Amino acid sequence: xxxxxxxxxxxxxxxxxxxxxxxxxxxxxxxxxxxxxxxxxxxxxxxxxxxxxxxxxxxxxxxxxxxxxxxxxxxxxxxxxxxxxxxxxxxxxxxxxxxxxxxxxxxxxxxxxxxxxxxxxxxxxxxxxxxxxxxxxxxxxxxxxxxxxxx
Amino acid sequence: xxxxxxxxxxxxxxxxxxxxxxxxxxxxxxxxxxxxxxxxxxxxxxxxxxxxxxxxxxxxxxxxxxxxxxxxxxxxxxxxxxxxxxxxxxxxxxxxxxxxxxxxxxxx
Numbered sequence: 001x002x003x004x005x006x007x008x009x010x011x012x013x014x015x016x017x018x019x020x021x022x023x024x025x026x027x028x029x030x031x032x033x034x035x036x037x038x039x040x041x042x043x044x045x046x047x048x049x050x051x052x053x054x055x056x057x058x059x060x061x062x063x064x065x066x067x068x069x070x071x072x073x074x075x076x077x078x079x080x081x082x083x084x085x086x087x088x089x090x091x092x093x094x095x096x097x098x099x100x101x102x103x104x105x106x107x108x109x110x111x112x113x114x115x116x117x118x119x120x121x122x123x124x125x126x127x128x129x130x131x132x133x134x135x136x137x138x139x140x141x142x143x144x145x146x147x148x149x150x151x
Numbered sequence: 152x153x154x155x156x157x158x159x160x161x162x163x164x165x166x167x168x169x170x171x172x173x174x175x176x177x178x179x180x181x182x183x184x185x186x187x188x189x190x191x192x193x194x195x196x197x198x199x200x201x202x203x204x205x206x207x208x209x210x211x212x213x214x215x216x217x218x219x220x221x222x223x224x225x226x227x228x229x230x231x232x233x234x235x236x237x238x239x240x241x242x243x244x245x246x247x248x249x250x251x252x253x254x255x256x257x258x259x
Contacts, residue, residue: 066220077230093218094184100214101227107211108169108230114213115220117182 028119029096034089037097038127038137041087047127047137053086055126057140061118064144070113071101073128073136083110084129091139092122118144156251158239163256164231172203173226176241176249182217200242201225205255206235231255 038047052074061067073083082105088098101112110128118124125139156176164170176198183195195217202212211227229237234257241249 070226090218095217097216098218099216102212102214104208104210106205106208106230107228109228111228112211112213113224113226115224117218117220 028092028094029090031091034091034096034125037087037089038135041085041100041127042129042135043133045133045135047135049136050138051136053126053128053136053138055088055124055138055140057124057142059141060143060145062145064118064120066115067118067142067144068113069098069116069124071111071126071128073110075110075130077103077105077108077110079105080131082107082131084131086110086112086126086128088114088116089125089127090116090118090122091125093117093119098124118142120144156239156241156249158237158251158253160237160253161255163258165258166232167230169228169230170255171226171228172237173224174201174239175222175224177222178241178243180217180219180221180223184217196244198223198241198243200240202240202242203227203229204238204240205229205231206233233257 054072056070058068069088071086073086075083083103085100085102087100089096090098098116099114103110121143123139123141125137128136156174159173161170178198181193181196185193187193197215197217199215201215203210210229213225215223234255236252236254238250238252
């Protein structure tokens with residue numbers, strides 16, 4: 001055994017942090033994972049600012065097992081100009097992808113909701129794509145307080 | 152294990168109205184990230200796709216990943232211009248499709 005004291009301390013600190021969040025032994029998603037997903041979703045186009053995209057999440061989620069999430073994109077939803085899809089990601093879950101909604105002009109409005117799991121306090125991202133390939137991106141921070149430590 | 156899904160949808164609408172449809176289906180949505188007492192990974196078993204079609208045309212669909220909560224709830228909208236039937240389908244990892252349909256009439 002030839003482990004320096006410093007290396008030992010830093011690995012054990014990381015391990016206890018992971019155990020604290022209840023995801024012991026599991027990697028969390030990295031920034032690269034999220035960027036790769038956005039690139040695949042958008043076909044390489046650069047994601048702009050939020051524009052007409054609204055992401056609704058609670059500021060504080062008392063139960064990370066069921067966090068309501070809702071997206072709404074202001075769009076005429078005509079055959080020539082509509083929102084094609086919206087992808088939701090949880091940046092620090094073991095896997096970042098949550099769900100992808102696909103709309104059509106017959107949707108009338110580009111609005112949808114579901115409930116998701118969040119492993120810990122983190123940023124939730126939404127990326128919307130128009131039929132012409134334009135991307136909008138927005139993120140919200142959600143505090144997850146399960147365990148009673150106040151996030 | 153999957154039971155009949157619950158769907159909340161108006162029975163009659165005025166032509167051109169945008170309606171909201173709420174759906175809930177019972178499913179454990181096993182993420183594939185959890186381990187049992189012996190430390191074996193519990194295999195992934197989730198509903199991975201939802202699709203809603205009105206009179207045969209797909210109006211809305213969702214690609215679902217394991218981060219969606221157990222008993223997945225999905226709410227979406229549709230513009231209705233004619234009477235017809237909504238068919239909603241949930242597909243799980245085993246390829247099983249659970250289907251339900253709802254009729255919509257026009258007011259007047």
